[in-house]
Amino acid sequence: MHAWQPAVAGITEVLHARFTDHAYPRHTHETWDLMILDDGAVDFALDRRRHGTSDASRVVLLPPGVPHDGRTVNPGGFRKRVLYLTTDVLPERLAGPAVDGPLLGDALLRRRVHQLHAALEFDDDVLEAQSRLAFVRERLLVRLDAYRVRRPGRESDRLAERLRELLDARVRGGITLDEATGLLHAHPTHLIRSFSQAYGLPPHTYLTGRRIDQARRLLLAGERPADVAAAVGFYDQAHLSRHFTRHLGVPPARYARTARDRAR
Known part of the structure; x- marks a missing residue:
């Protein structure tokens, strides 16, 4: 087991673990529990309804304040990676849809969560981790019917140019995604999409x-x-x-x- 608190607002803990015979008792979290399964099978109850999965392409989303448990279902156990997200990332009012469908068969979301975990391995790549969290959040909101993606329009080239000017001015000191969106009055994923569309790579890659x-x-x-x-x-x-x-x-x-x- 490996757990740590990353230097990224909105994520209280990252947990990588393998269990062969462990069973979580019934409990709740103050945070959202976002899990991907790397191998094995897991069975859990959420709000008195049992679910099980051995499909590594699925993402498990457990809302705050709702009782759940978890256990292995075969001798091989399971290996998982978990992000604990605050209600600043996902509002608690979206708990209902998550209770109704905690297993998300979404290849794009699964890939984005995996990429976020990879970025969180190193505390020195904060801009990348913040950017990847923004896209995970966006996809979760789409899945919970709380957001529609807006594609970059005619204004995107100027927005991308202004972000590039910011990055060029702060090569040494860097900039957080929150700072950039605040200075440019832009939505995080829209800002990143605009930059990527204009320059062919995301802001964190350009800065590196x-x-x-x-x-x-x-x-x-x-x-x-x-x-x-x-x-x-x-x-x-x-x-x-x-x-x-x-x-x-x-x-x-x-x-x-x-x-x-x-x-x-």
């Missing part, structure tokens, strides 16, 4: 690319990777190394060494 470009120049100028990480806005040297290696196929220190070897 700008930081990598700056890091390359500083490394070639002889700066140490630890100093470069701080100078361009990465959380620490490990954060720089992870993204740098993914972009260029080599870690920062080796990249800098090739320049020194050539100079000799």
Whole structure:
């Protein structure tokens, strides 16, 4: 079992666990319980009605304040990943539809929840995690018949341009999704869609690319990777190394060494 509290507003806890013989007693949460099953089978009761699933493509959504339990149904147990979401993410008034249908067969939602978990593995990628949470929230609201997606229109190019200007001005310090939407008076997912439509990649990916470009120049100028990480806005040297290696196929220190070897 692995549990932690991420640096992302709206998520009180992330839980990754495998159970082979555990049974949760009947209980409630103050939060929404958003679960994906990675393998095995689970059986649970929600508001006195039993449900069961062994389908890893489904998403389980349990509302706050409603009694539920959970248990394994075979010797192999089950492996799950759970997000506990506050009522700022999903209002408590939507509990009724969730009680009526807690098992969501939605491949897009499942993929978005998986991507959010991957982003939450590292506390240094807050903008990405916030962006992915916004899209998870949007999909849940659509499934609960509480929201309709608005596609970017003619105004989207200017909105994307303004966000790009913000990102370019804050390469080192970064910006949160809440800050960006507040400054630009835009809905989070609409803002991200507008940027992605205009530039072909989401804002967090664009910002990382700008930081990598700056890091390359500083490394070639002889700066140490630890100093470069701080100078361009990465959380620490490990954060720089992870993204740098993914972009260029080599870690920062080796990249800098090739320049020194050539100079000799």
